[in-house]
Amino acid sequence: MHIHAYEKLWLAASVLLILLLLGSVTYGAVGPGVAMVSDSEQPVDATALDEDERFSEPRVEQVGENEYAAYVVAFQFGFQPDPIVIPEDSTVTFYVTSRDVIHGFEVAGTNANTMVVPGEVSEITVETDEPTEYGLICNEYCGAGHHVMEGKVNVVSQAEYENQTSGGDGE
Amino acid sequence: MGRNETAHAPADDVSGDTEEFDPIGTLTLIGIYFTILVLSWVYIYYIEFLGRDLVVVG
Numbered sequence: 001m002h003i004h005a006y007e008k009l010w011l012a013a014s015v016l017l018i019l020l021l022l023g024s025v026t027y028g029a030v031g032p033g034v035a036m037v038s039d040s041e042q043p044v045d046a047t048a049l050d051e052d053e054r055f056s057e058p059r060v061e062q063v064g065e066n067e068y069a070a071y072v073v074a075f076q077f078g079f080q081p082d083p084i085v086i087p088e089d090s091t092v093t094f095y096v097t098s099r100d101v102i103h104g105f106e107v108a109g110t111n112a113n114t115m116v117v118p119g120e121v122s123e124i125t126v127e128t129d130e131p132t133e134y135g136l137i138c139n140e141y142c143g144a145g146h147h148v149m150e151g152k153v154n155v156v157s158q159a160e161y162e163n164q165t166s167g168g169d170g171e
Numbered sequence: 172m173g174r175n176e177t178a179h180a181p182a183d184d185v186s187g188d189t190e191e192f193d194p195i196g197t198l199t200l201i202g203i204y205f206t207i208l209v210l211s212w213v214y215i216y217y218i219e220f221l222g223r224d225l226v227v228v229g
Contacts, residue, residue: 004192006194006197006198009198010198010201013205017205017208017209020212021212024212024216024217025216028216028220028221032221032226032228033226033228033229034221034226034227034228035227035228036227037227038229091228093229107225109224110223110224110225111220111223111224111225111226111227112225112227123229124227124229125227125228125229126226126227126228127225127226127228128224128225129224134224134225
């Protein structure tokens with residue numbers, strides 16, 4: 001079969017393009033460690049979150065050296081705790097669940113973004129850098145007040161974080 | 172007529188390596204298209220996606 005030299009050229013280019021796409025996704029997973037939202041969490045009883053040890057009192061707690069867990073409850077129409085205060089330069093795992101309908105959990109302008117399904121716990125782990133304030137929005141239509149459903153994720157300095165937790169926040 | 176001319180060409184092609192048909196314009200267009208694809212992929216994935224804060228790692 002005769003294939004024109006130019007055609008060989010762009011066939012090779014397409015194969016190269018596919019390899020580049022696959023290669024960069026692989027690089028993302030291996031290098032920076034980009035991962036998907038975990039589905040390993042056990043289901044919870046959405047109607048009895050107040051009896052759940054993690055979600056009866058939505059909070060941020062230290063679970064290891066420089067590792068924090070944030071237990072967040074989404075509801076019509078807001079997030080608890082609000083604001084979610086986490087320290088800089090740390091690894092934070094968000095455990096998010098809903099007590100009513102399907103919500104979204106999107107830290108605006110970042111890659112932290114997951115669906116929040118009642119009865120399920122969405123788990124995402126992120127790494128924080130320097131202190132900043134992020135907006136937190138619901139990106140799944142959840143009812144008449146969907147457009148006002150928002151929260152805050154505040155990344156604060158280590159000192160400020162310790163100050164806040166030892167000072168006893170009123171949550 | 173026209174048929175005779177086209178019937179002539181393949182016989183030529185099979186025997187010789189000389190490319191009579193030379194679509195340099197198409198090659199240029201495809202080249203530009205590929206460059207745009209590669210540059211936008213690099214921008215979207217490496218700069219926009221990986222460069223954003225709070226990369227999900229688990």
